[in-house]
Amino acid sequence: MKSLFLFCRPGFEDACAAEVSAHAGRLQLPGWCRARPGDGFVLFTSHAEDGGVCLYNRLALDELVFARQWFVVLAELGALQPADRIGPLLASLDALPEPVRGFWMETPDSNEGKSLSTLAHKLEHPLRRALADAGRLADGSPLWLHCCLLGGDHLVVGYACHHNSAPWPGGIPRLKMPRSAPSRSTLKLEEALLRLFGDAVDRYLPPGGRAVDLGAAPGGWTWQLVRRHQFVTAVDNGPMDAALLDSGQVEHRREDGFRFRPRQPVDWMVCDMVERPVRIAALAAEWMTRGWCRHTLFNLKLPMKKRRAEVERCLALIETRLTKTGIRYRLFAKQLYHDREEITVALIRPPP
Ligand SMILES: C[S@@+](CC[C@H](N)C(=O)[O-])C[C@H]1O[C@@H](n2cnc3c(N)ncnc32)[C@H](O)[C@@H]1O
Incomplete structure (x- = not known):
């Protein structure tokens, strides 16, 4: 063969x-x-x-x-x-x-x-x-x-x-667009969680957990987290979906996602900001190495021609920075079905 x-x-x-x-x-x-x-x-x-x-x-x-x-x-x-x-x-x-x-x-x-x-x-x-x-x-x-x-x-x-x-x-997972989710982006996070954890998603996102969503508006990713009973700080200068804010589980902070720092460590940092991939990779590495989050999941947008080289550069940067601090983690990087000109990356530590 x-x-x-x-x-x-x-x-x-x-x-x-x-x-x-x-x-x-x-x-x-x-x-x-x-x-x-x-x-x-x-x-x-x-x-x-x-x-x-x-x-x-x-x-x-x-x-x-x-x-x-x-x-x-x-x-x-x-x-x-x-x-x-x-x-x-x-x-x-x-x-x-x-x-x-x-x-x-x-x-x-x-x-x-x-x-x-x-x-x-x-x-x-x-x-x-x-x-x-x-x-x-x-x-x-x-x-x-x-x-x-x-x-x-x-x-x-x-x-x-x-x-x-x-x-x-x-x-290709056949996912239904949830009626109340504010954007189709919601399916990217749903697919990523299914692909990463399958039925074990509750072990990594136990109800009552804390998450930060950088570049959250209008709220498709936040919607997935709220649905899994997380308390979410949604960081974006843009408007968030009103029903999500009414849930009582979402605090909207109109701030720059690169400058935002959590008051206390959170379980998850997710990030869908449209930015140069290497900047997002560096930000995710910083959140992990400083202990601001336990796990992170983010998109790297790839509008450039040399996509593979760009991905390798970002993954190498993450690996170098995390290895230096001795953090044990699993790296997952994949162009999922719901990703367009982008890939999904997750840095996962064992559940506490
Ligand atoms: C692709 S959209 C996010 C969609 C979102 N994940 C959802 O599911 O609805 C990108 C968002 O990143 C936000 N953004 C871009 N740069 C940002 C920054 N520096 N700080 C905070 N938000 C930023 C934009 O305002 C935009 O709302």
Whole structure:
């Protein structure tokens, strides 16, 4: 198994390809990438026969910033006949190491991918039946089958382990915009919390916690925190949503987010200010090293061309500053589905 299939945001294929190639080089598993702008995916192929699976086993999806989801490629199937797409797919599963717990019919997050979603949906039922009949399904299996449609007659099939993949097809969570949330940005924080903590979110955001939201207006992120019973200091010169202020859980401070200091340490500092990424990274590092917050989650906006280089610069700055103070933390950096020209970064310490 030579190849890995990586889903990314359309327009970020070059960053995704450069990133996976850099890790492959570091792990002495070099290869090349098929990465066309706008495709919404990258296909990495190793020079070694088993290079794809070796790379998958030695790299975590969470180490990749620009890949939302990925899988080890078993086969790329072309010239599929409309009358029987499932037969060749099933025949390509001989190299599958063991039965799978389930499968996803996926499409890239591109315009072409969206036009294939009805077909993908139609193929789900016959594929489930065919997998069951062939004895390829097993409840306790750690493996998940991925079938990504690239055209009506073209698909890539492969597998991933559930502990080294995103919990959603294509890495895309289908979240509903909450009616009372004041901005769509709310979905960015909701996705980040789901992706980071899943069902364990209460351990990291126990009710009654204290948070600071820098660049909070109109309040989409604050809304997520209030919903989880946090007391929030919302820092922004812009107006906050009136209903949020009426909740009694939000104090609005019309101040500069770079100058604001909390009166006492808080559990969380979140920040969605539109600023140069390196300034935001330095601010987050300062909040952590000075002990003003226990955890932080922020967006780095990436309107520039050299996005990957900018991200690396910011992450290196954070690592240098936090390492100096000996703080133990987990760094998570990912371009999530609800992120646009930006990525989400979190610095998480063990819950108290
Ligand atoms: C993308 S919006 C935040 C949206 C917010 N997260 C939400 O969910 O509704 C960016 C906000 O950052 C604020 N901002 C930018 N620079 C700031 C600064 N230096 N201090 C405080 N707020 C700032 C802007 O006023 C704007 O409201």
